[in-house]
Amino acid sequence: MGKTVLITGAAGFLGSHLCDKFISEGFRVIGMDNLITGDIRNIEHLFKNKDFEFYNHDVTKFIHVPGKLDYILHFASPASPIDYLKIPIQTLKVGSLGTHNCLGLAKEKGARILIASTSEIYGDPLVHPQSEDYYGNVSTIGPRGVYDEAKRFQESLTMAYHRFHGLETRIVRIFNTYGPRMRLNDGRVIPAFIGQALRGEHLSVFGDGLQTRSFCYVDDQVEGIYRLLFSEYVEPVNIGNPDELTIKDFAEEIIKLTGTNQKIVYRELPKDDPLQRQPDITRAKEILGWEPKVSREEGMKITYNYFKNLSKEDLLKKEHKDFSKHNRK
Template sequence: MAKRILITGAAGFLGSHLSDRFIKEGFEVIGMDNLITGDMKNIAHLLNHQNFEFFNYDVTQFVHVRGELDYILHFASPASPIDYLKIPIQTLKVGSLGIWHLLGLAKEKNARILIASTSEVYGDPLVHPQTEDYYGNVNTICPRGVYDEAKRFQESMTMAYHRFHGVDTRIARIFNTYGPRMRLNDGRVIPAFIGQALRGQDLTVFGDGSQTRSFCYVDDQVEGIYRLLLSDYTDPVNIGNPDEITIKDFAEEIIKLTNTTQKIIYEPLPADDPMQRQPDITRAKEILGWEPKVSRQEGMKITYEYFKGLTEEELFKSEHKDFSRHIKR
């Protein structure tokens, strides 16, 4: 009999790719998303699949799933600065009430649960590269603190259920991930730069561009998450690509990739924006036998082709199709 897995945030960027992977592996996938930031077009190709069903539901409410359940992936959360600055209360609630309800469901069903944490738990790091043993440098009351603290609380709640109730848990600390199905207008570096290039706009770099990021292609990220879920390891694991680059150098790479003539313009750096991001993936290598395979150059070509294939309407304004007949409420 096929294993059953619940994926929250299934209509989002990562959630939709995870849904694809688990369908491919022969799982019965239950997708759940309240569509506050997710998009049904990301899973439109799965809606008629016999092993996929979708529920339009907010996990900050009580969560119930009929029948047996083997695994839960909790990926429901705004994940971009534009989103969590626009909906700060919902961001905090999905990282507190949402994880509480899903941990309760995991306990009830005797299911293994993996939560999507983030490199943002490290804040503006004083340790470089960041290891899982580093506790972080986070401003709890800054605007972006709603996301950082939601994820930090989510980790604490997960470990509490693991230790007190014996729930089988996994924690993935996800670093910057990119690929097809990202939203152009979500405020993250890659879609922002590519969107500006395709619209003929200058590329906006915040600060002087010396801050660094490390970008992991989505297929590599999904592979790491898949291996972590099926492993026996319960402490947090960094999943990311340690190939570090400054934002200024990355903007220049985008200009070269897109063959555009735009220039780079500079704007003030947002408050508490981390200056360095680079995962130490020693633990993932040793525990999971995992490391990224797709180079930034290769992954960016695929991602650029995806965005280049968008219609003019999609490029300037998101398109929302009616998939209501497929949604269970």
């Protein structure tokens, strides 16, 4: 019988692509998601596969998975500003209680666990590009702190389990990733720009547009995560594309890609929005033999075609998830 992997956040953007990757590599995959921000349509194509099983479950509550588990990938978390600003308490809980439950499960099963951290642990960085030995510049009490600090605590708890219990742990720091299955109106740069272009709206750039981002195509991101899981390296590793550009230049690329004649409109920069974001991937190159292969031009064409083929209903609807019940405790 093949190896079994549990993937939390399985119905999300990255989680669903990881499910596909591990199925294609011959694993038995158990996907887990409470569908607060995930979309069941991202994994529906796997339901008929005998090697895939889905649990609708909130990882902040006790996790029970019968039988053998070889690996756990903890990707359950809101990941877009719209989400974690609407459900700040749940965001903190999934990074703390959810991570604690996943680590406890890994200890019980003797499984290796990979934790999904983020470039947001660097905050608004004073060091550029960001390497793994940079401790960051984060506001604990700012609106983005609920996400940033959840991830920072998550890393600390993971390393504590590694050192105290001898648990096999891995930590990936994910930089901006894009591709099919992103939610169109989740507030992140690429789906926001493409959605506006497809609806004939002007593109909203926050601040002066000179802040930078580095975008990694999802296939490259998944390959880096996969290699990290099976490496012997326990400290955090940046996985991202160091090809940096300004948001203003990227908006102009989107207008050219979509063949529309929209203009760029400038809006107030959100509080604590990082002005620079570029990964130093030296560690990933040396330890994993990994670096991104898909150019932004190629990846954006695939992503744009995915969004272009969405239904008119999906294109026009705004985010309408009811988050109220998830903020009560």
